[in-house]
Amino acid sequence: xxxxxxxxxxxxxxxxxxxxxxxxxxxxxxxxxxxxxxxxxxxxxxxxxxxxxxxxxxxxxxxxxxxxxxxxxxxxxxxxxxxxxxxxxxxxxxxxxxxxxxxxxxxxxxxxxxxxxxxxxxxxxxxxxxxxxxxxxxxxxxxxxxxxxxxxxxxxxxxxxxxxxxxxxxxxxxxxxxxxxxxxxxxxxxxxxxxxxxxxxxxxxxxxxxxxxxxxxxxxxxxxxxxxxxxxxxxxxxxxxxxxxxxxxxxxxxxxxxxxxxxxxxxxxxxxxxxxxxxxxxxxxxxxxxxxxxxxxxxxxxxxxxxxxxxxxxxxxxxxxxxxxxxxxxxxxxxxxxxxxxxxxxxxxxxxxxxxxxxxxxxxxxxxxxxxxxxxxxxxxxxxxxxxxxxxxxxxxxxxxxxxxxxxxxxxxxxxxxxxxxxxxxxxxxxxxxxxxxxxxxxxxxxxxxxxxxxxxxxxxxxxxxxxxxxxxxxxxxxxxxxxxxxxxxxxxxxxxxxxxxxxx
Numbered sequence: 001x002x003x004x005x006x007x008x009x010x011x012x013x014x015x016x017x018x019x020x021x022x023x024x025x026x027x028x029x030x031x032x033x034x035x036x037x038x039x040x041x042x043x044x045x046x047x048x049x050x051x052x053x054x055x056x057x058x059x060x061x062x063x064x065x066x067x068x069x070x071x072x073x074x075x076x077x078x079x080x081x082x083x084x085x086x087x088x089x090x091x092x093x094x095x096x097x098x099x100x101x102x103x104x105x106x107x108x109x110x111x112x113x114x115x116x117x118x119x120x121x122x123x124x125x126x127x128x129x130x131x132x133x134x135x136x137x138x139x140x141x142x143x144x145x146x147x148x149x150x151x152x153x154x155x156x157x158x159x160x161x162x163x164x165x166x167x168x169x170x171x172x173x174x175x176x177x178x179x180x181x182x183x184x185x186x187x188x189x190x191x192x193x194x195x196x197x198x199x200x201x202x203x204x205x206x207x208x209x210x211x212x213x214x215x216x217x218x219x220x221x222x223x224x225x226x227x228x229x230x231x232x233x234x235x236x237x238x239x240x241x242x243x244x245x246x247x248x249x250x251x252x253x254x255x256x257x258x259x260x261x262x263x264x265x266x267x268x269x270x271x272x273x274x275x276x277x278x279x280x281x282x283x284x285x286x287x288x289x290x291x292x293x294x295x296x297x298x299x300x301x302x303x304x305x306x307x308x309x310x311x312x313x314x315x316x317x318x319x320x321x322x323x324x325x326x327x328x329x330x331x332x333x334x335x336x337x338x339x340x341x342x343x344x345x346x347x348x349x350x351x352x353x354x355x356x357x358x359x360x361x362x363x364x365x366x367x368x369x370x371x372x373x374x375x376x377x378x379x380x381x382x383x384x385x386x387x388x389x390x391x392x393x394x395x396x397x398x399x400x401x402x403x404x405x406x407x408x409x410x411x412x413x414x415x416x417x418x419x420x421x422x423x424x425x426x427x428x429x430x431x432x433x434x435x436x437x438x439x440x441x442x443x444x445x446x447x448x449x450x451x452x453x454x455x456x457x458x459x460x461x462x463x464x465x466x467x468x469x470x471x472x473x474x475x476x477x478x479x480x481x482x483x484x485x486x487x488x489x490x491x492x493x494x495x496x497x498x499x500x501x502x503x504x505x
Contacts, residue, residue: 038295054270062325084346084364102505104132113144134505180493258300286326312408338377
């Protein structure tokens with residue numbers, strides 16, 4: 001009993017001139033990831049047209065992360081969260097893990113959840129996995145999570161929770177369409193398909209599960225790690241009508257529905273955090289919120305005034321909306337301008353939990369002391385992406401960004417679709433049809449965050465610095481797994497009671 005009391009002893013933290021705060025140690029950790037949320041799709045970045053009151057309050061009470069970078073698409077960023085490694089080091093740099101391809105996050109990697117399990121945490125994931133499922137070994141409950149409620153793949157219907165796909169048939173040059181349920185409730189020893197939630201909007205279902213976990217947790221249960229990667233606001237564009245009605249003034253149907261999806265997610269997050277408060281967990285919780293990539297501008301998302309969007313290495317595809325909130329922050333209510341990257345969450349989350357990761361083995365850096373105390377970030381450079389198959393390389397060294405190859409499309413600057421009036425405070429004219437200048441590109445993103453002025457021809461010495469750094473990165477390049485794994489007909493849900501299921505690779 002004495003040892004148990006020591007594990008959760010109350011400690012006192014003096015706050016200069018402001019009394020004291022009592023909290024239990026170690027902290028609960030709530031890691032929330034939105035899907036396809038654009039830079040300009042939240043109120044805390046100054047967009048009052050989309051209603052995100054819960055996220056805005058949390059962001060302003062905590063620390064807004066103004067320069068947090070993510071990958072251009074889903075699976076690569078999620079691999080960063082779980083591994084602390086740039087995707088070009090794990091073979092996940094090209095595209096996403098498609099339903100029909102038999103690979104996932106390398107099984108030799110110790111995940112964030114496994115690290116936290118070793119520190120005594122209860123670990124749960126609710127929502128989107130997208131890091132492999134063809135064998136059980138790739139699924140969440142074999143990668144450190146006690147439970148999983150959600151879907152393995154990258155997208156699906158919000159209500160039916162079904163996903164279609166396509167695989168080669170026995171006939172040459174012909175594919176067949178396949179379809180199946182992708183909604184699961186797993187533990188380490190039990191795998192089951194969720195068939196009784198057909199018709200339940202996923203944000204509602206995930207919030208209800210998170211609330212149940214919070215209600216079942218108490219001080220004697222030890223620390224809680226909840227990883228909550230929402231389906232929202234990835235396509236298909238679907239939202240309950242009451243949220244759509246909030247945006248009846250927006251003429252563009254895609255933007256109207258997308259905005260409704262953002263607000264539905266915001267409400268779900270508000271309900272979850274309120275439950276944490278009601279259960280006495282919130283005062284000992286650190287919350288991280290981030291998107292997984294920039295918003296897809298063709299389906300209603302918006303990254304204005306940043307350039308480009310999802311699928312690109314432009315800032316609009318890789319500079320993510322994010323904040324951190326919680327009692328362990330020594331300074332709050334401000335915007336942090338230090339640079340961080342999604343690989344940093346791996347060692348940083350472990351550091352918040354009281355553990356330590358050997359960062360010499362990974363690409364991530366422990367940025368917790370910097371975030372906790374508003375100090376200079378230890379990160380001075382990173383890789384946006386290096387993808388030989390996609391013919392693109394993009395890196396950052398200090399304030400300079402270097403791109404070679406094909407940066408991706410869209411490549412212009414896009415104001416919010418469907419808004420009758422949108423004022424640009426910087427006086428910049430929208431350019432919806434812009435095509436990239438002939439590369440390579442060199443930008444000073446401190447001076448030119450909108451990536452308008454290519455310095456490649458005027459700064460040859462800096463170009464040499466960037467090329468040397470890129471060559472150094474290339475020494476550790478791992479060929480992408482996507483190219484090595486063509487669609488496999490054995491994935492067909494028809495072979496597994498109509499559900500996308502592990503066991504075919």
